[in-house]
Amino acid sequence: MKIAVCYKLVPDEQDIVINGDHTISFDKAEWKIGQYDLVAVEAAMRLAEVAGGTVSALSAGGKQLENSKLKKNILSRGPVDAYMIIDETMSDADSYQTAYVLAKAIEKIKDVDLVVCGEGSSDMYAQQVGSQIGELLQWPSVNAIGTITLADGKLIAERMLETEVEVLEIPIPAVISVTSDIFQARIANLKDILEAGKKPVVRWDLDDIGGVPEMSTNVLSVLAPPQADRRRVIIGGDSGDQINEFYEHLRKEL
Amino acid sequence: MIIQKTEEQELLLENLQELMSRVCTEDYIRTCEKNHEQPHKLIEALVENGFYMLGLPEEYGGTPLDHLTYFMCVEEVHKIMPPFGWPRALSLNEMLRLGTEEQRKIVADLVKQGNMAFSFAITEPQAGSDDNAITTTATRKNGKVYINGQKTFITGANISPYMLVATKDPNSPDPRKSVSFWFVPADAPGVTIQTLPKIGWLMLPTCEVFLDNVEIEEKDIVGVEGEGFLQLMKCFEMERLTNCAVALGSAQAAFEDAARYANQRVQFGVPIGSFQLIQEKLTYMAIKIENMRNAFYKCAWEKDQGISIQLSSALAKLYCVQSGFEVADDAMQIMGGIGYTEDCRISRIWRDVRVLRMTDGTDQVMIHIAGRALLKKYR
Numbered sequence: 001m002k003i004a005v006c007y008k009l010v011p012d013e014q015d016i017v018i019n020g021d022h023t024i025s026f027d028k029a030e031w032k033i034g035q036y037d038l039v040a041v042e043a044a045m046r047l048a049e050v051a052g053g054t055v056s057a058l059s060a061g062g063k064q065l066e067n068s069k070l071k072k073n074i075l076s077r078g079p080v081d082a083y084m085i086i087d088e089t090m091s092d093a094d095s096y097q098t099a100y101v102l103a104k105a106i107e108k109i110k111d112v113d114l115v116v117c118g119e120g121s122s123d124m125y126a127q128q129v130g131s132q133i134g135e136l137l138q139w140p141s142v143n144a145i146g147t148i149t150l151a152d153g154k155l156i157a158e159r160m161l162e163t164e165v166e167v168l169e170i171p172i173p174a175v176i177s178v179t180s181d182i183f184q185a186r187i188a189n190l191k192d193i194l195e196a197g198k199k200p201v202v203r204w205d206l207d208d209i210g211g212v213p214e215m216s217t218n219v220l221s222v223l224a225p226p227q228a229d230r231r232r233v234i235i236g237g238d239s240g241d242q243i244n245e246f247y248e249h250l251r252k253e254l
Numbered sequence: 255m256i257i258q259k260t261e262e263q264e265l266l267l268e269n270l271q272e273l274m275s276r277v278c279t280e281d282y283i284r285t286c287e288k289n290h291e292q293p294h295k296l297i298e299a300l301v302e303n304g305f306y307m308l309g310l311p312e313e314y315g316g317t318p319l320d321h322l323t324y325f326m327c328v329e330e331v332h333k334i335m336p337p338f339g340w341p342r343a344l345s346l347n348e349m350l351r352l353g354t355e356e357q358r359k360i361v362a363d364l365v366k367q368g369n370m371a372f373s374f375a376i377t378e379p380q381a382g383s384d385d386n387a388i389t390t391t392a393t394r395k396n397g398k399v400y401i402n403g404q405k406t407f408i409t410g411a412n413i414s415p416y417m418l419v420a421t422k423d424p425n426s427p428d429p430r431k432s433v434s435f436w437f438v439p440a441d442a443p444g445v446t447i448q449t450l451p452k453i454g455w456l457m458l459p460t461c462e463v464f465l466d467n468v469e470i471e472e473k474d475i476v477g478v479e480g481e482g483f484l485q486l487m488k489c490f491e492m493e494r495l496t497n498c499a500v501a502l503g504s505a506q507a508a509f510e511d512a513a514r515y516a517n518q519r520v521q522f523g524v525p526i527g528s529f530q531l532i533q534e535k536l537t538y539m540a541i542k543i544e545n546m547r548n549a550f551y552k553c554a555w556e557k558d559q560g561i562s563i564q565l566s567s568a569l570a571k572l573y574c575v576q577s578g579f580e581v582a583d584d585a586m587q588i589m590g591g592i593g594y595t596e597d598c599r600i601s602r603i604w605r606d607v608r609v610l611r612m613t614d615g616t617d618q619v620m621i622h623i624a625g626r627a628l629l630k631k632y633r
Binding site for chain 1 (some may be wrong): 261262264265266269270272273276299303304305308317319
């Protein structure tokens with residue numbers, strides 16, 4: 001089984017600066033692999049380890065993808081190789097552009113049986129890319145996958161819905177998006193890290209995969225909510241009156 | 255010497271950090287300390303993720319790496335954890351170098367499963383810094399070897415299946431060639447182990463060991479008879495760096511806690527960090543930490559370059575453990591009363607770092623080693 005697992009580089013939330021006009025600056029931010037994507041890598045690796053096969057990492061983005069430490073980081077989690085579509089246009093790509101480019105890359109990689117995505121990206125968390133890749137490839141696409149096994153060439157997956165769990169049989173090729181708690185991302189050890197530096201990385205630009213469509217969305221602005229000062233109201237005790245007082249304070253704010 | 259960490263070192267330390275943060279919550283640490291037990295969950299995670307065997311040869315299931323990276327890992331672990339019996343690679347490497355194939359296999363198999371394998375039984379009631387004064391003997395009778403004596407301050411003796419027992423031949427013409435090491439099962443008849451209650455290092459027991467006619471075989475000798483200390487000299491130098499790493503990791507943690515607290519704690523209507531007396535403390539703490547890191551990393555780097563660290567390891571150990579304690583002490587002063595409570599990890603760090611000034615050579619022994627070496631250089 002050939003599995004492609006998608007990941008996105010996101011700014012480290014600790015380094016995000018909110019400017020005086022509520023705009024958000026990533027200028028000083030270190031880049032890291034999205035936390036949900038590391039879980040997706042783990043899910044892909046576990047499936048490949050049990051069912052046999054290989055896992056390739058796949059990403060599209062700007063020049064941050066060239067960062068060799070980040071390349072080693074993703075490859076130290078188990079994938080045998082990585083494919084990257086690097087173009088500055090992709091730095092601000094919307095979910096449709098991202099899904100389009102990734103779908104084209106999956107076709108170009110050839111013989112991919114399964115695409116695994118995370119629950120959402122760690123920055124925008126639109127939860128769109130996985131579903132859109134499936135649509136573009138005309139493959140079954142299912143999100144919220146909480147468990148997964150392979151039987152008779154089909155995926156047996158549990159889909160975690162709000163009040164119920166669906167057990168699905170999904171023919172492959174398919175695209176799945178896994179929940180954030182399907183597994184805990186693995187810890188890479190020294191051997192994994194040293195080997196990661198030797199694994200192949202295939203770099204494509206947009207021309208290699210036939211370009212990218214226009215944005216389907218128009219972002220007017222991204223603003224942080226204004227910060228409110230703490231009210232510094234302290235209510236001691238647990239009597240009914242005190243709880244009511246506490247509730248009244250909350251109600252007024254909402 | 256290049257101080258900037260490589261990408262591989264950064265990734266290794268980030269992964270180790272992640273592992274530590276998953277397992278070692280303050281609650282978990284407190285529980286292990288309260289129960290005086292080793293952090294088995296952490297040890298299991300270190301084994302499972304390939305960290306426990308770092309620095310050991312591949313043929314024994316380990317992952318060899320350079321000294322600098324190895325000690326960076328030790329530092330990283332001790333930013334969160336008090337000493338708990340890891341790392342052991344340095345002493346283990348010597349054991350694997352000196353031991354017979356059978357001894358090597360026993361040790362490697364035990365360590366692979368996260369065990370301490372063996373304790374170092376050297377110190378005796380009358381032989382601490384003066385380790386040449388040991389009186390434990392190995393006597394031969396009817397083809398067997400009998401060990402008699404008393405050992406004290408033996409770290410982990412009651413949780414290690416074996417002991418590396420130092421004995422002395424009182425009749426040896428050359429006192430430098432009178433000490434031998436023996437691989438003794440900790441459960442052999444005649445071995446009695448008692449724990450010594452102490453104020454810190456609560457996850458790692460310290461024991462008294464009584465050896466009463468303990469029968470072992472000739473094959474249980476480790477290395478060459480009579481050359482015990484000469485064989486293990488290198489190991490002692492490296493243990494000094496382990497102390498540096500523990501002191502540095504602990505000091506860094508104490509400093510960070512104190513600096514955060516100084517920003518948050520409001521007295522006289524302002525955060526205490528705005529007072530210059532607090533700023534002075536934090537500034538000197540930061541300088542000490544920087545100097546500790548420089549001295550210790552340089553020493554580890556020298557080891558990797560094949561440069562002798564006989565002098566530099568003594569200097570680094572002396573400076574790091576003294577400064578580590580001073581940083582912890584100042585951190586406690588900044589935290590005030592809350593820093594002295596068990597709710598606050600500064601109190602744990604403070605008591606755990608203190609003993610580093612005595613383990614693996616006291617401050618005074620480090621001065622003794624360094625002083626003589628310095629004078630020799632200018633003779």
